[in-house]
Amino acid sequence: MSRTRIAVLLALAAALAGPLAAGSAAVARIDLAVSIPASSRDDTLQEKAVLRGIMDFAVRAWPALLEIRPGEAGDASARVTVIRDVKAITVATELLAGSASKRSLRSTVPPDSAKSVVPTAAADVAWLWAAASGFQGLGPGPAPGLAAVLETDSLAGLTGWSPAGLEPLAIASSAEGLTILFPRGWLTLGPLFRIGKEAARDLLLQPRQDDPVYAGLARSSRGSIVLSRADGAAQLVDPLVASRQPLAAPPGARLLAIARHEAAFLSGSEATFVPLDSGGTPTRSVRIAAAWITAVDADAAGNLWAWDGQERRVRVTTREGREISAVRPLVRASDLPVPQALAVLADGSFLLGGSGELWRFEASGIPSWRLSRLPGVPGGSLAASFAIAVDRSSGAVWLLDGPSRRVLQFGGTGRTIDDSPAAEASRALSALLSELDERDAGGLERAGALALAADMPLEAARFATRLARGGAPGAADLAAAAEVMVLRDHARAAAGATADLAAGLLAERALATCQQAVDLARAWRDRDPGDPEAGRLLEDLTGRRRELRDATAPKADAPTLAATARAAVSDGQRTGTERETRAVTGRETRTPAEREARAVTGRETRTITVRIVLRAPAAADLAGLRLSFTFPGWTPVPATTDVGALAAGGERTLEV
DSSP states (O other): OOHHHHHHHHHHHHHHHTHHHHHHSOOEEEEEEEEOOGGGOOSSOOHHHHHHHHHHHHHHHOTTTEEEOTTSOOSEEEEEEEEEOSSOEEEEEEEEOTTSOOEEEEEEEOTTOGGGHHHHHHHHHHHHHHHHTTTTTOOOBOOOOEEEEEEGGGGHHHHOOOGGGGOOOEEEEETTEEEEEETTEEEEEOGGGOOOHHHHHHHTSOOOTTSOOEEEEEEOTTSOEEEEETTSOEEEEETTTTEEEEEOOOTTOEEEEEETTEEEEEETTEEEEEESSTTSOOOEEEEOSOSOEEEEEEOTTSOEEEEETTTTEEEEEOTTSOEEEEEOOSSOGGGSSSOOEEEEOTTSOEEEEETTEEEEEOTTSOEEEEEOBOTBSTTOBOOSSOEEEEOTTTOOEEEEETTTTEEEEESOOOOOTTOOHHHHHHHHHHHHHTTOBTTOHHHHHHHHHHHHHTTOHHHHHHHHHHHHHTTOTTHHHHHHHHHHHHHHHHHHHHHHHHHHHHHTTOHHHHHHHHHHHHHHHHHHHHHOTTOHHHHHHHHHHHHHHHHHHHHHSOOTTSOEEEEEEEEEEEOSSOEEEEEEEEEEESSOOOOOOOOOSSOOOTTOOOEEEEEEEEEOOTTOOBSOOEEEEOOTTTOSSOEEEEOOOBOTTOEEEEEO
16 A cells, blocks of 8 residues: 555544544643642641642543643643632642743632532643643534424413413423423423323313413422422422422522422522421521522532532532532633533533533533534524523433423434334434425425324424425325324323322322323324224223222211321431321221422432321221222332221221
């Protein structure tokens, strides 16, 4: 092979490698010194300890970017000076690379958070070197592809709400999917905006339409929903047991997120944590050490991640108010002028968005990808301001474009072991969206067909609307098919919600949901009489409705049974109790207790013991009694025990 051809192939390989090649060509060696005046030293702030901490931090965070080599001449020299006073710990960092001018940064750390000095100083050194080298090798990779778009006006048929009621205000994600907040209601949809049982459940829980409009939304990992209203009031909703209770929100504060099992509100730089259960920790306020906060999120551990607009970095603060870390994105200041949205992923990586751009950064601050353009419309770009939410399991990213009344999903269509034809169709649709020109009727028809095959009727309705605007002949058929699929999915969802409520022994709510499911299944059968599944579902639901009516109806010939329940919840650290006494007539005895206050992490073990005392009426013997008990949201299968005979006036104590 000729030398010319070898050179051409090497040049091509280097071009294809791009940022990876540039970033891995040579690791920069930086001579670092740390200076701490004697008056600022303590057990944590010692020069050797801080220097060693920065070296170790750099090895973990940026192994391909730089290494700290104290006392050795290298590509740059840096000095970190740490000074403590009563107000703050100041971290001043200077870096000199070759003949370039000296670069410097000044960061502050709360005086009681000395452990945050090392990550703060290390991040400043890394950013100064990245800036000195022109951010070489730190270019972002390609963003995940557009997977689906929900135009909220397409929800009118599902919800029955007017166009004014379908303006999206906020979004939040949980294990159940994506919850979208509207002026007078909310709706939870699955990935790719599919209609699931959570949507059917939510539609039965909507408040009165004369209540003040909503303004904020947060979801907990245990399914609770916190809503804030325009008048400043806040409310906790438990969708499973259909309970609502007010929360004591601080006046003028903005609802941020749910940190563990507390609602976090922000006013200026002060965060207030309000427990979601009456037996939880007291309400408390902590200060985030930032003068200008433009975006905040909470991670799975309940720590608050706040963008400090003045120092241009992310501060990580615990719920107790102690700063434990900081991340400085390794990009130019002009690339992130004023971030307005922040979301933390499970691995510590995070999203920052605003000014028409969305970035994903690794936990070290290295950029992963950048999104600014939208496929489908020539010249289309992200909105100047938007909200974001992430699915921490699949990595899907949802972006709320309020002015355009739409929500977009990026990513989340990767292959899984239980892939179905619908999953394959959703991937094909995502690939088509990357190159689709919405002015092309043929492309819109292909996209609509793929959306139907992917069980994405709300997306199919969007394409039908586009086709109708252009006068395409297939628009009406596509719209009709999407409407039938919405009806089908709603009926299935209501049937699934009925089964969940019945399994939780919430028979009254199960009956109401089942009645809705029967009506939906009948409408589906009438609309599509050729689909045998509609008839089978209607028959099954009609039978389930009879069972639920029998379970909830008072039994005229049955004695009245008194039951007292005491629930004790222990986690090895403390025990909380709730009591409820209820007189029950008939053969169904249900005593649901309130949920325990603190959140459960993957490493905690929680034991719930329920002591139930049964008392038979004085004038009647009970020949036999079977008791079922469930803790809604905790026990997936009710605990059942045979009580046996109970003499008149007798008493029996059980522990479940």
